[in-house]
Amino acid sequence: MVVRINVLLPHQCGFFHIDVKEVVNTANEELFKTLSDAVVSCKKDDVIAAVGKAKGKAPAVELIDNGLAAGMNEVGVLFERGKLFLPHVMMAADAMSAGVELLQDELGGSEGASSKLGVIVNGTVEGDVHDIGKAIVSTMLQAAGFEVHDIGRDVPVQNFIDKIKETDADMVGLSALMTTTLQGQKEVIELLKENGLRDKVKVMVGGAPATDAWAKKCGADCYAENASEAVAKAKELLL
Amino acid sequence: MTTEHFLRMGDGQKIFMTKEDIRADIEAGSADAADLGEIPAMSENEIDHMLDIITSPGRIVGVEPGLEVPVTHDIGSIRIDGDQGNSGVGIPASRLVGSMVHERAFGADTMELGHIDYSYKPVKPVISHECQTMEVCQQNMIIPMLYGAMPNMGLYYTPDGPFENPGDLMKAFKISEAQDSIQHAGDHGIRDMVWIMQKLQKVGSDGVNFDTIGAAGDGDMYASLNAIEALRKEFPGIYIEAGMAGELVLGMHGDLEYDGTRLAGLWPHQQAPLVAKAGANIFGPVCNTNTSRTSAWNLGRSVTFTKAAVEASSIPCHVDMGMGVGGIPMLETPPIDAVTRASKAMVEIAGVDGI
Numbered sequence: 001m002v003v004r005i006n007v008l009l010p011h012q013c014g015f016f017h018i019d020v021k022e023v024v025n026t027a028n029e030e031l032f033k034t035l036s037d038a039v040v041s042c043k044k045d046d047v048i049a050a051v052g053k054a055k056g057k058a059p060a061v062e063l064i065d066n067g068l069a070a071g072m073n074e075v076g077v078l079f080e081r082g083k084l085f086l087p088h089v090m091m092a093a094d095a096m097s098a099g100v101e102l103l104q105d106e107l108g109g110s111e112g113a114s115s116k117l118g119v120i121v122n123g124t125v126e127g128d129v130h131d132i133g134k135a136i137v138s139t140m141l142q143a144a145g146f147e148v149h150d151i152g153r154d155v156p157v158q159n160f161i162d163k164i165k166e167t168d169a170d171m172v173g174l175s176a177l178m179t180t181t182l183q184g185q186k187e188v189i190e191l192l193k194e195n196g197l198r199d200k201v202k203v204m205v206g207g208a209p210a211t212d213a214w215a216k217k218c219g220a221d222c223y224a225e226n227a228s229e230a231v232a233k234a235k236e237l238l239l
Numbered sequence: 240m241t242t243e244h245f246l247r248m249g250d251g252q253k254i255f256m257t258k259e260d261i262r263a264d265i266e267a268g269s270a271d272a273a274d275l276g277e278i279p280a281m282s283e284n285e286i287d288h289m290l291d292i293i294t295s296p297g298r299i300v301g302v303e304p305g306l307e308v309p310v311t312h313d314i315g316s317i318r319i320d321g322d323q324g325n326s327g328v329g330i331p332a333s334r335l336v337g338s339m340v341h342e343r344a345f346g347a348d349t350m351e352l353g354h355i356d357y358s359y360k361p362v363k364p365v366i367s368h369e370c371q372t373m374e375v376c377q378q379n380m381i382i383p384m385l386y387g388a389m390p391n392m393g394l395y396y397t398p399d400g401p402f403e404n405p406g407d408l409m410k411a412f413k414i415s416e417a418q419d420s421i422q423h424a425g426d427h428g429i430r431d432m433v434w435i436m437q438k439l440q441k442v443g444s445d446g447v448n449f450d451t452i453g454a455a456g457d458g459d460m461y462a463s464l465n466a467i468e469a470l471r472k473e474f475p476g477i478y479i480e481a482g483m484a485g486e487l488v489l490g491m492h493g494d495l496e497y498d499g500t501r502l503a504g505l506w507p508h509q510q511a512p513l514v515a516k517a518g519a520n521i522f523g524p525v526c527n528t529n530t531s532r533t534s535a536w537n538l539g540r541s542v543t544f545t546k547a548a549v550e551a552s553s554i555p556c557h558v559d560m561g562m563g564v565g566g567i568p569m570l571e572t573p574p575i576d577a578v579t580r581a582s583k584a585m586v587e588i589a590g591v592d593g594i
Contacts, residue, residue: 086493
């Protein structure tokens with residue numbers, strides 16, 4: 001887009017080129033910032049209005065990646081810093097989905113940001129009734145664009161395998177909040193191997209007693225300290 | 240050759256670092272807390288003091304004479320008997336024996352009676368048993384004996400309780416329904432916690448410990464503060480200890496308030512005044528340990544948060560120290576080198592009134 005405008009300019013000195021690029025980039029940056037700010041505001045109406053104004057002024061993929069998705073990342077940062085909270089994350093995710101929906105016709109056949117980032121099965125292992133931390137992780141992963149199947153807490157080992165097969169999952173998230181139930185994470189990994197699924201399915205472990213060292217020991221692909229890190233590591237492993 | 244000092248990772252792994260690297264980690268941990276909480280980072284002198292504590296050659300360290308602080312134990316009454324991998328040593332003993340061992344052999348300054356489920360809600364059906372045990376403990380012991388449990392609002396949501404699980408509702412974008420569920424659970428929690436303590440006060444309990452406030456987010460904090468306020472009003476002389484679950488109150492609801500202050504997103508120095516306002520006698524600030532960081536980073540961060548809370552609090556602060564909190568590694572039985580170093584730093588640098 002920047003190149004096209006430069007070709008039309010009468011002065012072809014390099015210096016001028018740079019200035020024009022900056023002007024164009026600044027205009028786009030303002031566009032992206034407006035979209036990003038609208039997502040951070042968590043207001044669906046603001047996002048829809050911002051997308052309506054931005055549509056056609058930059059490629060839809062850029063509007064999504066540099067505007068809406070950037071805003072969602074900012075929401076994640078603000079959540080981690082205790083400035084925004086779970087309902088706001090969900091409102092922002094809902095607003096972003098509405099914005100992406102408006103850009104669908106421009107995305108055409110290309111792989112847009114509307115496609116799912118991956119399929120994740122999430123659950124707390126058998127014998128462990130803790131739910132809240134795992135639920136936050138599921139919510140944040142969903143808000144980030146993953147298809148999440150949260151199968152609850154105190155989940156029998158076989159249920160993880162069944163759900164992974166049913167959903168053709170790319171990753172499984174295993175939560176345990178007690179030292180006594182941590183072993184359940186390893187049991188799921190062992191059953192994944194027995195079912196020939198281990199090479200296909202990434203494994204993330206989490207929960208208060210889980211650590212990096214435990215993740216290595218039990219054969220998981222990664223350990224996530226909190227919900228924001230879970231999103232970052234899921235992206236790292238699946239994208 | 241540069242001398243390296245022994246310390247630990249947050250998961251308890253033994254590591255060796257140079258003084259310069261340890262100092263850099265203390266500084267980084269403190270800076271992280273200062274950045275998040277918008278509070279002062281540790282001063283150069285304080286960092287030097289912490290560095291001395293961490294690099295002290297002895298296996299254990301202690302505070303200078305005269306700086307000793309009172310210690311109390313959550314659920315210590317079942318720590319002798321407990322054998323579930325939760326720091327218990329699996330020696331058959333009643334809760335009375337467990338409490339008396341803490342009083343007469345371990346030097347505990349206060350003690351608490353706790354049920355194995357350690358949440359208020361499951362105490363309701365066994366309240367008579369709890370009252371009887373409390374009465375027997377009071378008849379045999381001298382130190383203050385509180386009743387303690389977790390507010391644990393999670394038990395009020397499906398499948399454990401009557402209210403729809405806000406986590407499920409939130410994922411279905413039913414945000415206002417999720418918020419309503421949290422509010423209703425909080426209101427039930429207040430009623431239950433007050434009722435339980437009304438019963439225990441009648442048999443001579445010296446007070447109550449609200450342990451891990453905020454574990455289920457801001458609804459948990461909302462219920463706890465209102466229960467504290469109601470108990471203070473009904474029992475003016477009751478001793479109330481209010482300990483947190485983590486450094487940040489998670490915003491599961493997002494808009495719940497106490498005394499005009501939004502509860503979600505509060506850091507320890509902002510929690511302390513509210514806890515005092517509700518009527519507690521003691522505030523227990525908490526900072527969780529990051530298992531992927533060194534104990535130097537974790538201690539720098541914990542002390543920075545705790546010091547700000549101590550300064551902001553009008554009531555004494557008894558910092559929560561143990562498995563995975565207060566700069567102590569996440570191990571079932573935390574290593575004594577780390578426990579004593581973190582405790583000394585909390586007393587001498589953060590200025591806590593108790594542990």
